Amino acid sequence: MEHIVIIGNGISGVTAARHIRKLSDKKITIISAETDYFFSRTALMYIYMGHMKFEHTQPYENWFWKKNRINLVKGYVHFIDHKNQTLKIENSTDISYDKLIIATGSKPNKFGWPGQDLSHVQGLYSKQDLDALEKNAPNKKICKRAVIVGGGLIGIEMAEMLRSRDIPVTFLVRESSFWNGVLPNGESQMINEHILEHHIDLRLETNLVEILSDESGKAKAVVTDKGDTIDCDVVGLTAGVSPNISFLRDSGIELGRGIKVNRMLETNIPNIYAIGDCAEQHEGIGNRRPIEAVWYTGRMMGETLAQTICGNPTEYKPGHWFNSAKFLDLEYQTYGWVFSELNKKEYEQHFHWRHASEKICVTIAFHKDTKEFLGINTFGIRMRHKIFDQWLTENRNIEYVMEYLKDANFDPEFYAQYEQEIITHFNKKFDTQISPKKKSWTRIFTTPKSRA
Amino acid sequence: MKAIQNIGITIFLVGLGFFTALPFLGNFKLDQKGFDELITSQGIKSELFIQNLKSKIVDKDFTGVTSLEPIVDKVITNANTVHSKNKEWSKKVYVSGGDLATTIRKKSGYGFIPENKGLMWFLTFGLGIIGALMFIVPQVITLGKKGIKNDHIYHQSSTNKGWIAWLVFIFLVSFYLILYFKSEYAVNWTYLVDPISVSLSGNLAGHWFVYGFMYCVVMTVMAIRMYIKYRHNMYQMVRTTSVLFFQIVFAFLIPEIMVRLQLSYSKGYDFKNAFPLDYDFFFNWNLKELISSGGLGLFILVWGILLTVVIVPVMVYFFGKRWYCSWVCGCGGLAETLGDPYRQHSSKSLFSWKVERWLIHGVLLFALVMTGFTLYGFFAETGTVLGIKVQSIMNTYSFLIGAIFAGVIGTGFYPIFGNRVWCRFGCPLAAYLGFVQRFKSRFRITTNGGQCISCGNCSTYCEQGIDVRAYAQKGENIVRSSCVGCGVCSAVCPRGVLKLENGPTEGRINPTEVLLGNDVDLMELVNKK
Numbered sequence A: 001m002e003h004i005v006i007i008g009n010g011i012s013g014v015t016a017a018r019h020i021r022k023l024s025d026k027k028i029t030i031i032s033a034e035t036d037y038f039f040s041r042t043a044l045m046y047i048y049m050g051h052m053k054f055e056h057t058q059p060y061e062n063w064f065w066k067k068n069r070i071n072l073v074k075g076y077v078h079f080i081d082h083k084n085q086t087l088k089i090e091n092s093t094d095i096s097y098d099k100l101i102i103a104t105g106s107k108p109n110k111f112g113w114p115g116q117d118l119s120h121v122q123g124l125y126s127k128q129d130l131d132a133l134e135k136n137a138p139n140k141k142i143c144k145r146a147v148i149v150g151g152g153l154i155g156i157e158m159a160e161m162l163r164s165r166d167i168p169v170t171f172l173v174r175e176s177s178f179w180n181g182v183l184p185n186g187e188s189q190m191i192n193e194h195i196l197e198h199h200i201d202l203r204l205e206t207n208l209v210e211i212l213s214d215e216s217g218k219a220k221a222v223v224t225d226k227g228d229t230i231d232c233d234v235v236g237l238t239a240g241v242s243p244n245i246s247f248l249r250d251s252g253i254e255l256g257r258g259i260k261v262n263r264m265l266e267t268n269i270p271n272i273y274a275i276g277d278c279a280e281q282h283e284g285i286g287n288r289r290p291i292e293a294v295w296y297t298g299r300m301m302g303e304t305l306a307q308t309i310c311g312n313p314t315e316y317k318p319g320h321w322f323n324s325a326k327f328l329d330l331e332y333q334t335y336g337w338v339f340s341e342l343n344k345k346e347y348e349q350h351f352h353w354r355h356a357s358e359k360i361c362v363t364i365a366f367h368k369d370t371k372e373f374l375g376i377n378t379f380g381i382r383m384r385h386k387i388f389d390q391w392l393t394e395n396r397n398i399e400y401v402m403e404y405l406k407d408a409n410f411d412p413e414f415y416a417q418y419e420q421e422i423i424t425h426f427n428k429k430f431d432t433q434i435s436p437k438k439k440s441w442t443r444i445f446t447t448p449k450s451r452a
Numbered sequence B: 001m002k003a004i005q006n007i008g009i010t011i012f013l014v015g016l017g018f019f020t021a022l023p024f025l026g027n028f029k030l031d032q033k034g035f036d037e038l039i040t041s042q043g044i045k046s047e048l049f050i051q052n053l054k055s056k057i058v059d060k061d062f063t064g065v066t067s068l069e070p071i072v073d074k075v076i077t078n079a080n081t082v083h084s085k086n087k088e089w090s091k092k093v094y095v096s097g098g099d100l101a102t103t104i105r106k107k108s109g110y111g112f113i114p115e116n117k118g119l120m121w122f123l124t125f126g127l128g129i130i131g132a133l134m135f136i137v138p139q140v141i142t143l144g145k146k147g148i149k150n151d152h153i154y155h156q157s158s159t160n161k162g163w164i165a166w167l168v169f170i171f172l173v174s175f176y177l178i179l180y181f182k183s184e185y186a187v188n189w190t191y192l193v194d195p196i197s198v199s200l201s202g203n204l205a206g207h208w209f210v211y212g213f214m215y216c217v218v219m220t221v222m223a224i225r226m227y228i229k230y231r232h233n234m235y236q237m238v239r240t241t242s243v244l245f246f247q248i249v250f251a252f253l254i255p256e257i258m259v260r261l262q263l264s265y266s267k268g269y270d271f272k273n274a275f276p277l278d279y280d281f282f283f284n285w286n287l288k289e290l291i292s293s294g295g296l297g298l299f300i301l302v303w304g305i306l307l308t309v310v311i312v313p314v315m316v317y318f319f320g321k322r323w324y325c326s327w328v329c330g331c332g333g334l335a336e337t338l339g340d341p342y343r344q345h346s347s348k349s350l351f352s353w354k355v356e357r358w359l360i361h362g363v364l365l366f367a368l369v370m371t372g373f374t375l376y377g378f379f380a381e382t383g384t385v386l387g388i389k390v391q392s393i394m395n396t397y398s399f400l401i402g403a404i405f406a407g408v409i410g411t412g413f414y415p416i417f418g419n420r421v422w423c424r425f426g427c428p429l430a431a432y433l434g435f436v437q438r439f440k441s442r443f444r445i446t447t448n449g450g451q452c453i454s455c456g457n458c459s460t461y462c463e464q465g466i467d468v469r470a471y472a473q474k475g476e477n478i479v480r481s482s483c484v485g486c487g488v489c490s491a492v493c494p495r496g497v498l499k500l501e502n503g504p505t506e507g508r509i510n511p512t513e514v515l516l517g518n519d520v521d522l523m524e525l526v527n528k529k
Helices: A011-023 A041-048 A063-067 A127-136 A153-164 A185-197 A295-309 A385-393 A398-403 A419-430 A441-445 B002-024 B032-042 B047-057 B069-085 B097-108 B117-136 B163-181 B183-201 B207-229 B234-260 B284-291 B294-319 B330-337 B340-345 B350-379 B390-412 B421-425 B428-439 B468-472 B488-492 B520-527
Strands: A003-007 A027-032 A070-074 A077-081 A086-089 A099-102 A106-108 A146-149 A169-172 A201-203 A208-213 A219-224 A229-231 A234-237 A241-243 A259-261 A272-274 A279-281 A322-327 A330-336 A348-354 A361-367 A373-379 B443-447 B498-502
Touching: A003 A011, A011 A027, A011 A070, A011 A295, A041 A127, A041 A153, A063 A070, A099 A295, A146 A153, A153 A169, A153 A185, A153 A234, A185 A201, A185 A322, A185 A330, A185 A348, A185 A361, A185 A373, A219 A234, A259 A272, A272 A295, A295 B520, A322 A385, A330 A385, A348 A419, A361 A398, A373 A385, A373 A398, A398 A419, B002 B117, B002 B183, B032 B047, B032 B097, B047 B069, B069 B097, B097 B183, B117 B183, B117 B207, B163 B183, B163 B390, B183 B207, B183 B234, B207 B234, B207 B330, B207 B340, B234 B330, B234 B488, B284 B294, B284 B350, B294 B428, B294 B443, B330 B340, B330 B390, B330 B421, B350 B390, B350 B421, B350 B428, B390 B421, B443 B468, B488 B498
Parallel strands: A003 A027, A003 A099, A027 A070, A099 A272, A146 A169, A146 A234, A169 A201, A259 A279
Antiparallel strands: A077 A086, A106 A241, A208 A219, A219 A229, A322 A330, A330 A373, A348 A361, A361 A373, B443 B498
């Protein structure tokens, strides 16, 4: 029986394993050094905040793996001997494979800051990071202040976590406005305001210079490029992540920033594949980056690779881009491509609407000549994935999107509706006379026959 | 703010302390006049019983802790033994000792408590309400910006099955045990609400009035907590208002007012309480009363049948069973208000789901078989069907399901097993609505394409123990018979993945393997039916 070995029990590896099991009777082994069972990494913050216990973040009950004949091995792979198709496991016996899937995810970036390896300096990626934070910052008495370095999704999550225990947080952000390399200005501004509302000491355009140590080797303060020294007990390093591939340095597998793979998710070595955060496409697909460290893309790669492994060679061919996040109390969803002013395409035009008092806004990107709808960012209004996916496939124009915007609303029942206000604003701005169509179940639930 | 809340908690505990102490306080002494009234009102003909009981209780002082029930029971047994032996059937005493003890206490209480009903009400209910509100209302500020605030639920003793939760558990279970099985100890509570009862129905309060009044008070106070916690969520605001309205108006006020108006149907009727949750609707004493009560009785009879047979399933077809279970029902109402802090304790394991299906459908079957027996007995005018005494089936159901399951376990176990134990494992109406919801309804919780990140908030906070995530992470709609549509999964989802909605039945159940957002050809290949 063919033995499929997967390194990493995150969403990519586990999705691949589940699908391989559905499609075949192959022997499947998942090796992880992090935890015994798969858990949802995105939910780690909720454990610290007391919304859930660790067991709640495990999507499958513990009996699931045995029942589905997926062997779980806890161990750290330190070398891949691809000539003998064997994995060397630290303090344990070797494991041989017929096909190997590397799905080892990411690790927090460190940019060579002095003091970055001191105790109480940590990222927030793994279960171990969570445990460390629980130990380093159990309450505001032991952790009198935390400094977070890096204004991205994990940074703001970490700030939210610490604030839930009333720990003062200073948030150093390199950019002039939060996440403005990704978000258009209006949205980025709104989040800046929201961060301040949560009593987080946001310092824009501020970089870390050095982390100072006390006698015991624990971080005691950070020095910024503005000349400030900020006393603290915990330093969070959240300046992005990069592929967790250091164990592959001398393996013969072609590496860039990540593990180089082709569209079949194959590495340069036969029978070795890489998926998820650690995989790097030779060229980005469409507007996508070569490395996509996103939950959804990890899952999609897992779904795709299972086909290839089980005899149906399939290219990784993701559909329309989508993503989501939550910034403190603000829910964010995106469908299609909306770029920030810093990365905007020359043909990309934006329509931005923001509610007068609530933290609600949308930004819609469209082609300035053809008026083709390119994408939408939405804050505080939930939108229907299926509808936007369909509109992107059908190459709808911005006016069509406006007209049928009510179909796309996914907010709970009885919520205030803002489509009329959005469209009125659009009409005023672009001198159009669009009136919104009533929401139609027929349109929402009918799948169009002709797919492009 | 913290200080106000702490004072609030203290005041609340003082009120709760008075309330808890009351069953064991006070003095009782029945005089001859009261005793004669009692005998007349109970229609007791046994001189033996009267003499015996008189010598034991009339003009004797009893304190709150002494139970009268064993005394009364003994007198009844003695009298009945003699009457049975002498074949004096008409003299036998059929009143239960517990009920009689309660009635005696109610008639005979004297001293501070019955003489200061208003003050005592204030010291219990009054302080309880004020203290609770002082704790709850500052949450407008302490919870911070509006949004989902579940911080520290698993850090706190009260909501993480710690010692506070166990104390609450003991309190609730004891309360229900007194209510159902030792109502003589509830007599002091009835004095507190006598004035309210008199102003509503014209009668003095019994222990069920205490329960009904308390139910409304607790729901109102905890609804305020819901309004604050979910002030960003219009669905929760509207739903909470609805469930509160139906409890106060339909379950509490209308039945009391019906009694006051001295309508032909002498007891009040809760027009929203549908069979088989209202399990005694077809009991023969109720049918007899309905039929003999003229127009109103017949109307209630027709309404009750129509409610179960037509209105309930048709509404479930259009809106899902939520219209009843989390918008109208009293049990659901308490679960959604008092029970909300405990919703995370419902077990999500596959094992629990199996237990749930056996239990709830077992209870439904029990209710239906029992009703079959009572109806046959009613029309055939017999008390024995297939050699089984109908009364004993009814008693078994009332005791096991009506009292122990729905009351003691259903509510008492909130802090340990979650707030929907009864609704999930026991309610026969929920089982019936569940069939309709699963097989013939427009309701579903839509999963938003591929947006799920498997975080588990939805499953954790599902009070019905549905593993919502198991569906959401597959991009599949949630169509489950047990879903009561409380809307909290949708509320706690950080990525906007879940939406409760009523739409076309076609495509409502949509199992998927590959989720939206991946290669369209792959989706077509794998998801084809």
